[in-house]
Amino acid sequence: MTKNLVIVESPAKAKTIEKFLGKDYSVMSSYGHIRDLAKKEMSINVDNNYEPEYQISDDKRKLVADLQKAVKGSDVVWLASDEDREGEAIAWHLQETLNLKGKEVHRIVFNEITKTAILHAIENPRDVDMHLVDAQQARRVLDRLVGYEISPILWSKIKPALSAGRVQSVAVRLIVEREEEVQNFERQSYFRLTASFAVPSENAEKSLVTELSRRFDTKDEAEQFLRKLTGKKFTVNKVDTKPVHRTPAPPFTTSTLQQDAGRKLGFSVARTMQIAQQLYESGYITYMRTDSVNLSDYALGMTADTVKSLYGERFLKQRRYTTKTKGAQEAHEAIRPTNMANTTINADTSQKRLYDLIWKRTLASQMSDAELEKTTIEIAIEGEQEHFACTGEQMLFEGFLKVYMESVDDEEPSPESPENILPAIDEGATLTLQTAEAAQHYTQHQPRYSEASLVKKLEDLGIGRPSTYAPTISTILKREYVIKEDHEPETVECIVLTLDKSLGVKVSTRNEKYGAEKGKLVPTDIGTVVNKFLLEHFDEILDYNFTATVEKDFDEIATGKKEWRKVIDGFYQPFHRNILSTQQNSRRTSGQRLLGTDPKSGKNVYAKIGRYGTLVQVGDTNSDEKPRFASMKKGQSIDSITLEEAMNLFELPRTVGKFEDKDVVVSVGRFGPYVRHGDKFYSLSKADDPYEITLDRCIAIIKVKRVSEAEKAKLKDLYPHTIGEYDAGTITSNIGRYGPYITYNGENFRLPKNFDPLKITLDQAIDVVKSSLEKKSKSKKK
DNA sequence: CAGTGAGCGAGCTTCCGCTTGACTT
Numbered sequence: 001m002t003k004n005l006v007i008v009e010s011p012a013k014a015k016t017i018e019k020f021l022g023k024d025y026s027v028m029s030s031y032g033h034i035r036d037l038a039k040k041e042m043s044i045n046v047d048n049n050y051e052p053e054y055q056i057s058d059d060k061r062k063l064v065a066d067l068q069k070a071v072k073g074s075d076v077v078w079l080a081s082d083e084d085r086e087g088e089a090i091a092w093h094l095q096e097t098l099n100l101k102g103k104e105v106h107r108i109v110f111n112e113i114t115k116t117a118i119l120h121a122i123e124n125p126r127d128v129d130m131h132l133v134d135a136q137q138a139r140r141v142l143d144r145l146v147g148y149e150i151s152p153i154l155w156s157k158i159k160p161a162l163s164a165g166r167v168q169s170v171a172v173r174l175i176v177e178r179e180e181e182v183q184n185f186e187r188q189s190y191f192r193l194t195a196s197f198a199v200p201s202e203n204a205e206k207s208l209v210t211e212l213s214r215r216f217d218t219k220d221e222a223e224q225f226l227r228k229l230t231g232k233k234f235t236v237n238k239v240d241t242k243p244v245h246r247t248p249a250p251p252f253t254t255s256t257l258q259q260d261a262g263r264k265l266g267f268s269v270a271r272t273m274q275i276a277q278q279l280y281e282s283g284y285i286t287y288m289r290t291d292s293v294n295l296s297d298y299a300l301g302m303t304a305d306t307v308k309s310l311y312g313e314r315f316l317k318q319r320r321y322t323t324k325t326k327g328a329q330e331a332h333e334a335i336r337p338t339n340m341a342n343t344t345i346n347a348d349t350s351q352k353r354l355y356d357l358i359w360k361r362t363l364a365s366q367m368s369d370a371e372l373e374k375t376t377i378e379i380a381i382e383g384e385q386e387h388f389a390c391t392g393e394q395m396l397f398e399g400f401l402k403v404y405m406e407s408v409d410d411e412e413p414s415p416e417s418p419e420n421i422l423p424a425i426d427e428g429a430t431l432t433l434q435t436a437e438a439a440q441h442y443t444q445h446q447p448r449y450s451e452a453s454l455v456k457k458l459e460d461l462g463i464g465r466p467s468t469y470a471p472t473i474s475t476i477l478k479r480e481y482v483i484k485e486d487h488e489p490e491t492v493e494c495i496v497l498t499l500d501k502s503l504g505v506k507v508s509t510r511n512e513k514y515g516a517e518k519g520k521l522v523p524t525d526i527g528t529v530v531n532k533f534l535l536e537h538f539d540e541i542l543d544y545n546f547t548a549t550v551e552k553d554f555d556e557i558a559t560g561k562k563e564w565r566k567v568i569d570g571f572y573q574p575f576h577r578n579i580l581s582t583q584q585n586s587r588r589t590s591g592q593r594l595l596g597t598d599p600k601s602g603k604n605v606y607a608k609i610g611r612y613g614t615l616v617q618v619g620d621t622n623s624d625e626k627p628r629f630a631s632m633k634k635g636q637s638i639d640s641i642t643l644e645e646a647m648n649l650f651e652l653p654r655t656v657g658k659f660e661d662k663d664v665v666v667s668v669g670r671f672g673p674y675v676r677h678g679d680k681f682y683s684l685s686k687a688d689d690p691y692e693i694t695l696d697r698c699i700a701i702i703k704v705k706r707v708s709e710a711e712k713a714k715l716k717d718l719y720p721h722t723i724g725e726y727d728a729g730t731i732t733s734n735i736g737r738y739g740p741y742i743t744y745n746g747e748n749f750r751l752p753k754n755f756d757p758l759k760i761t762l763d764q765a766i767d768v769v770k771s772s773l774e775k776k777s778k779s780k781k782k
Numbered sequence: 783c784a785g786t787g788a789g790c791g792a793g794c795t796t797c798c799g800c801t802t803g804a805c806t807t
Binding site: 277667676736 | 783797
């Protein structure tokens with residue numbers, strides 16, 4: 001009997017596939033890449049034709065040993081990693097690493113996890129495609145060269161531990177440039193003229209709210225026009241009705257799921273991915289890292305059945321979507337429920353909500369267009385070129401809108417509500433003007449990027465992959481290139497001109513709110529300075545088209561038209577010369593700004609980036625006397641800090657007084673504001689201001705901390721608490737860093753939430769031990 | 783855990799893309 005070993009990338013996939021194949025097949029997972037360039041150094045031998053030095057990743061050693069063992073006991077090995085560049089490389093690394101000599105080795109691919117697809121794949125094996133592997137090697141080597149050669153320049157020229165890369169540096173650039181636009185934006189005022197007309201109808205009079213076809217720049221123009229309306233004749237000169245269709249959005253990809261979950265559920269990109277992972281592992285949805293909008297035949301059939309049974313044939317329209325995304329690799333299907341018959345699932349609230357979104361989007365993608373009737377009414381004004389107009393929509397057939405409406409980003413106008421029915425009206429009818437007003441409005445700046453809209457932009461540029469969108473955001477946040485910020489709305493007084501039949505034009509004001517934004521990405525000083533430095537010296541890498549350009553080369557490597565080492569050499573030679581000259585010739589950059597002179601000493605005061613963050617400095621660096629330094633507070637920035645604010649920073653550390661014969665000193669440290677009393681430190685609460693806090697308040701803080709410490713010490717005396725004796729010895733309870741736990745026979749078991757570690761009975765404790773041991777043995781079997 | 787920032791020099795930091803599991807006190 002032939003023994004077969006199939007290796008896939010994901011363990012959840014392995015589990016599913018194992019069911020489809022017979023006893024002769026065992027399926028294991030590689031958990032993604034098993035080998036990579038060593039982390040420590042460049043690990044690319046530039047002088048030896050860019051030979052990469054690969055190393056089994058630390059966390060994969062045991063796995064590789066297990067795989068090797070499995071290979072030994074098999075006759076045929078099937079490398080079934082994903083059908084894309086990275087998947088091909090994984091297959092090759094497996095081939096290189098596992099001892100496959102004497103074994104029959106095949107490369108197989110399937111992008112649909114069904115029995116038919118897998119059996120078909122096994123009947124059509126091939127060899128590892130070295131051209132595709134080389135394209136991946138080129139990608140990997142390029143990214144390492146860029147990241148590991150530019151980053152050290154930043155350490156020496158700006159600040160240690162900074163980083164640069166093909167993806168992250170462009171992400172930061174987008175955010176910096178958007179912020180510049182926002183800061184340079186000057187809002188323009190304009191006047192919108194609206195009027196309502198009485199429309200006679202059977203029962204009661206109805207109103208028709210319309211807007212003038214022209215907007216005015218100034219109040220005078222608006223007022224003039226408004227005045228002209230009195231006594232004019234208004235005639236309906238056009239009632240235009242035409243059918244419109246709306247088409248559903250394609251099924252979710254990683255990027256569109258992140259966007260929709262962000263807008264509709266308020267999830268961060270990372271949270272969406274975490275919950276999607278849980279849904280995937282529970283078998284509720286297909287793979288969540290994908291750039292494909294494609295649905296398998298199986299999924300199409302299943303979704304069609306669901307549409308028919310829930311809404312009937314009339315609502316069904318089968319559609320196949322094709323991707324327009326740059327550089328998409330489409331190794332997986334779109335994100336969809338594994339079983340459309342699961343209209344809802346048994347899970348926690350977040351999982352349910354995300355699943356619901358995926359289910360609805362999938363269903364809607366296979367439903368009929370919504371059919372609407374769009375009506376435009378135009379009302380001519382006697383003797384004027386301008387006219388009033390309004391549009392309405394009436395739903396004739398809901399179609400997919402029955403289940404799902406795609407949300408849009410805040411940069412786009414929100415979709416009109418599908419139902420806005422206008423009163424019946426005839427062309428040529430004369431209408432009576434009810435009210436008219438001209439209201440001032442202001443133009444608004446472009447919205448700042450949210451996590452999800454940044455992902456969308458990166459995807460449009462072809463930068464980054466589904467598996468890296470979330471990590472990229474966390475990297476630029478971790479480096480403190482950008483922060484997430486809320487922006488309070490600004491209240492602006494707007495002029496409102498109302499036409500009053502007897503009195504003419506009445507002037508009043510109305511407050512409007514502008515510029516409110518939540519959870520948007522904003523660059524920090526470091527982000528801005530690093531971006532400027534990179535643009536000045538490495539504009540090629542920061543170019544929005546850099547990735548697209550190198551991807552073309554990678555494609556040519558993949559088709560065998562180019563040799564990967566030559567492509568890399570063509571890039572590296574000039575790049576490395578630039579690295580050397582930048583290191584040699586560029587000056588240290590600190591983003592320094594002169595704020596003014598210290599009123600006391602007359603010395604210069606600067607704001608700049610230092611080794612540990614942004615700071616203010618009094619006195620010149622090269623003068624005889626050592627300058628004084630103070631760290632900036634959270635929320636302050638080089639661009640916006642004033643001289644006065646800067647000088648205030650020097651009031652710390654501040655001696656507030658004496659307590660028990662020891663100095664009480666207030667300051668701000670690495671971990672926030674604190675009080676020091678002798679050699680003991682006490683954190684200040686958020687409400688306490690280190691510049692204002694009194695001695696009494698400091699003493700109170702010290703005393704409270706002492707009491708709580710004493711209580712903790714007392715509590716500690718109670719532990720370890722003896723619960724009782726069992727088979728192998730005493731069971732005790734304790735409280736550790738991660739909450740209450742019990743110890744038995746040298747092993748620790750976490751205590752479920754509803755148990756009090758001091759009151760738990762012996763029987764309950766034994767239960768906890770037993771059930772934990774059961775769980776452990778189960779997971780071991782897996 | 784609660785400093786620092788110049789300069790000296792040790793030793794450290796860093797990329798993108800593929801995948802999940804951790805198990806402490």
